[in-house]
Amino acid sequence: MAVDSTLPSPLGPPAHERDAKALQFIEDMTKNVDSVQERVLSEILAQNAETEYLKRFNLNGATDRETFKSKIPVVTYEDLQPEIQRIANGDKSPILSSHPISEFLTSSGTSAGERKLMPTIAQEMDRRQLLYSLLMPVMNLYVPGLDKGKGLYFLFVKAETKTPGGLLARPVLTAYYNSQQFKTRPFDPFNVYTSPNEAILCVDSFQSMYAQMLCGLLMREEVLRVGAVFASGLLRAIHFLQVNWKELAHDISTGTLNPKITDGSIRERMSQILKPNPELAEFIVNECSAENWERIIVRIWPNTKYLDVIVTGAMAQYIPTLEYYSGGLPMPCTMYASSECYFGLNLRPMSKPSEVSYTIMPNMAYFEFLPHDQSNPSALSRDSPPRLVDLADVEVGKEYELIVSTYAGLCRYRVGDILRVTGFHNAAPQFRFVRRKNVLLSIESDKTDEAELQKAIENASVLLTEFNTSVVEYTSYADTKQIPGHYVIYWELFIKDPANAPTDDVLNQCCLQMEESLNSVYRQSRVADNSIGPLEIRVVKNGTFEELMDYAISRGASINQYKVPRCVSFTPIMELLDSRVVSKHFSPALPHWTPERRR
Numbered sequence: 001m002a003v004d005s006t007l008p009s010p011l012g013p014p015a016h017e018r019d020a021k022a023l024q025f026i027e028d029m030t031k032n033v034d035s036v037q038e039r040v041l042s043e044i045l046a047q048n049a050e051t052e053y054l055k056r057f058n059l060n061g062a063t064d065r066e067t068f069k070s071k072i073p074v075v076t077y078e079d080l081q082p083e084i085q086r087i088a089n090g091d092k093s094p095i096l097s098s099h100p101i102s103e104f105l106t107s108s109g110t111s112a113g114e115r116k117l118m119p120t121i122a123q124e125m126d127r128r129q130l131l132y133s134l135l136m137p138v139m140n141l142y143v144p145g146l147d148k149g150k151g152l153y154f155l156f157v158k159a160e161t162k163t164p165g166g167l168l169a170r171p172v173l174t175a176y177y178n179s180q181q182f183k184t185r186p187f188d189p190f191n192v193y194t195s196p197n198e199a200i201l202c203v204d205s206f207q208s209m210y211a212q213m214l215c216g217l218l219m220r221e222e223v224l225r226v227g228a229v230f231a232s233g234l235l236r237a238i239h240f241l242q243v244n245w246k247e248l249a250h251d252i253s254t255g256t257l258n259p260k261i262t263d264g265s266i267r268e269r270m271s272q273i274l275k276p277n278p279e280l281a282e283f284i285v286n287e288c289s290a291e292n293w294e295r296i297i298v299r300i301w302p303n304t305k306y307l308d309v310i311v312t313g314a315m316a317q318y319i320p321t322l323e324y325y326s327g328g329l330p331m332p333c334t335m336y337a338s339s340e341c342y343f344g345l346n347l348r349p350m351s352k353p354s355e356v357s358y359t360i361m362p363n364m365a366y367f368e369f370l371p372h373d374q375s376n377p378s379a380l381s382r383d384s385p386p387r388l389v390d391l392a393d394v395e396v397g398k399e400y401e402l403i404v405s406t407y408a409g410l411c412r413y414r415v416g417d418i419l420r421v422t423g424f425h426n427a428a429p430q431f432r433f434v435r436r437k438n439v440l441l442s443i444e445s446d447k448t449d450e451a452e453l454q455k456a457i458e459n460a461s462v463l464l465t466e467f468n469t470s471v472v473e474y475t476s477y478a479d480t481k482q483i484p485g486h487y488v489i490y491w492e493l494f495i496k497d498p499a500n501a502p503t504d505d506v507l508n509q510c511c512l513q514m515e516e517s518l519n520s521v522y523r524q525s526r527v528a529d530n531s532i533g534p535l536e537i538r539v540v541k542n543g544t545f546e547e548l549m550d551y552a553i554s555r556g557a558s559i560n561q562y563k564v565p566r567c568v569s570f571t572p573i574m575e576l577l578d579s580r581v582v583s584k585h586f587s588p589a590l591p592h593w594t595p596e597r598r599r
């Protein structure tokens with residue numbers, strides 16, 4: 001069935017009667033952004049009026065914007081750490097929230113090397129659930145017939161930990177998949193997953209993935225969409241299939257489950273699903289034993305209409321690989337969310353990844369925007385508090401840092417994401433995710449952020465196309481052990497034809513091409529100041545980044561939320577990477593730099 005990417009705004013009409021309410025809700029929220037925001041702020045302030053935190057700033061019961069903005073400071077995680085620590089240690093008094101903190105959500109963002117702990121309250125789960133409930137009604141506007149089959153989603157939970165005071169600490173998605181809202185969700189023909197709950201809820205990632213993949217293969221004809229939370233999760237699943245297809249095919253052929261799957265509830269559930277099917281097993285063996293895995297997703301799951309994965313932000317680099325495996329299926333980035341708060345959704349999910357914008361739903365929290373000063377991105381002083389802009393007042397084309405005040409008690413909290421306003425749906429601004437702040441490579445005054453690094457890699461990898469080679473994964477390291485320091489970029493390459501691999505000289509040129517793409521402060525330091533040495537590329541063995549992820553998971557990262565760190569400095573990780581290096585390359589010349597601006 002055709003996929004329509006051209007529906008105009010406003011939304012609708014609903015594809016199904018059951019979607020009408022959700023679409024109407026989106027219309028109401030987006031038409032009345034400012035009044036909803038005003039109500040949300042006053043609800044948050046009224047709810048938390050008696051907390052230690054708000055009392056400290058003498059709000060005296062005020063719930064209006066003016067008082068709030070004049071009295072409450074903009075804060076970072078580090079500012080709140082003493083309060084968060086007390087809650088974690090078991091202080092149950094109303095510190096940040098009048099409602100009891102139900103658990104901590106562990107963010108993939110870290111503070112002093114540790115995951116940030118985000119307090120949450122029970123009612124937040126309903127708010128998250130509400131946002132989820134809007135996704136399919138929007139998708140149904142663009143893709144018909146999603147009730148005629150299933151979604152193959154690779155979803156994972158992580159083992160939970162407890163704080164010293166006994167509160168649960170776990171990733172937000174682990175909390176969600178373990179919630180009654182998810183586990184006992186009523187049947188919805190538009191949201192039928194191939195993965196049984198028993199597989200999703202198994203904390204052993206191998207067993208969970210194995211069972212989810214097995215179910216996906218068994219139901220291959222029914223699968224209409226394939227997904228994971230982030231693009232990296234889906235690629236990990238494909239890699240899993242590459243490694244395990246023989247065992248999976250054996251199970252399908254014989255109708256018996258691999259003895260490596262020891263989880264009792266998975267075994268019981270699979271015994272109801274798994275029946276011998278030698279024909280299907282033979283098909284899988286034929287497809288998976290082929291050298292060429294191009295379009296493997298649509299070869300195995302021929303009715304797939306789209307890949308449900310996030311490919312914005314740090315995930316943009318996976319787009320070419322996913323296009324290769326899927327034959328160019330659309331990749332709707334359906335929502336934008338974090339441990340602090342779920343923010344909003346993509347109302348035009350069939351747009352190109354580079355054009356994805358998210359509409360923040362004004363009922364989720366109170367949102368403010370700190371104009372992002374490109375020349376001085378960290379400027380924020382207590383003495384002259386910046387003017388934060390309200391959600392309804394942001395301007396198209398401008399970049400802002402997102403600041404959130406939540407029902408759970410975060411007040412004017414800097415999320416750390418930089419967003420650019422691209423337009424409006426009704427009165428609601430739509431935002432392109434630009435980058436997460438402060439992911440920097442720096443040797444001295446130079447600062448390279450994630451987007452710049454990504455661009456440099458894209459530009460350099462153009463030199464690899466004639467060798468049918470692409471960069472599948474990368475990370476970086478500011479090597480300051482020698483003077484001058486230099487950037488080290490680790491590359492894992494996908495070389496289609498080893499007989500035609502890129503030469504040493506080409507890889508050296510890739511180093512230079514990266515330098516040419518970096519910002520002028522970097523090039524000035526290289527050329528005029530000689531304070532940065534030639535950029536180095538270290539090519540690592542295939543599978544190294546998989547090992548890096550395994551390492552992170554073994555140290556407590558969640559598969560759902562795992563993102564390859566774009567800059568590394570932690571010694572064991574450096575040692576792992578360095579032990580896998582197959583060749584080293586250096587920039588053979590200085591990049592261009594003149595005092596004049598390039599544009």
Ligand code: AMP
Nearest residue numbers: 107108312313335336337338339433436
């Ligand atoms: P976490 O706290 O681990 O859940 O990570 C949340 C962060 O992931 C956000 O603040 C963003 O930086 C990033 N993120 C979440 N959703 C998206 C998205 N749709 N596109 C790009 N980045 C995202």
